[in-house]
Amino acid sequence: MSNASSSPRHPQGDEVSGRGRILVVDDGITMRLYYRSVLEAAGFEVEEATNGVEGYEKALASAFDLMIVDINMPKMDGYAMLRAIRTDPALCAVPAVTISTEASERDAQQALRAGANFYLVKPVGSKELTEVALMVAGRSPR
């Protein structure tokens, strides 16, 4: 469920459409609204999930070109969600970007081992997020 109507508009550009669908999985409401604002401005359609369980269920229920996944979430963390997705034949090819506060090389390696295609460290600027989404969503098999 989007709360986009109660959030400020992101200053970056006018909306265009048709770049693909992105599933944003993050327990922080501000983070989800920010990603939605930036990614919709870049032309993506955005769906939200608040934890790994909901994210996995939404990924199963609908096709996405990219998943943006937080690491520290209740119920199912980002690593566990990615591992579940990478072992599911229906989802294993969907590109995924993890975003975390943890900036060490060890954390990045852990995310990549779990199945992430790209690892970003918070805070992520709108330009960086858009560039990575465009680059990684382009690998989608859809």
Place this chain on the structure above:
Amino acid sequence: MVLVKQKTPGSESPGGPEVVGRDALLAALESDTASDRRSAARELAAFPETAPALCDRLAVEQSPSVRAAILMSLIRIGSPEAAGRLAEFLRSDDATLRNGAMEALQEMPDALEGHVDRLLADGDSDVRIFAVNILSAVRLRSAPAWLARVIRSDSHVNVCAAAVDGLAEIGGVEMLDDLADLRRRFAGDDFMEFAIDTASLRIRGR
């Protein structure tokens, strides 16, 4: 189910049957069989003094169901000592364990309260972020004031961002000035500006 041997009259040990039962459960907590460990963990909730042993087991336990049973028992024990030991898992590299500890701490607000100052002053910014995330979800009247203190005093952008996210959920109008000050501090950071504007809008709309 762990079987604790029934004692016959006159055979009690100096500590009495409760101590024998507790010690048998502590032994079963180290069993090779997960179902025995799980049962022992559940039953040890009746013995608050075993919180350190439950936490020691939690640190090495690999079975998700045993971990869940240990965490449930620690929540039921709900002592400041249990909360303090659980808080140590915020440093764990194991995200599942870390998140389990966070969720447990959210369920024991009274026991958590005495540890908040220390956690918010931790040298590791990730620990401070996790503490802020706990405060954002815990049923504590003082939680919004703690989050406001974080945005006034913490210099780390991600700690402040986590606190802003929490204030978007539980903050009051008396925190709007602190949010405005923070926006000036992080002027030019498009995420922080967005997050603060979002939180301020949500607070005003309540």
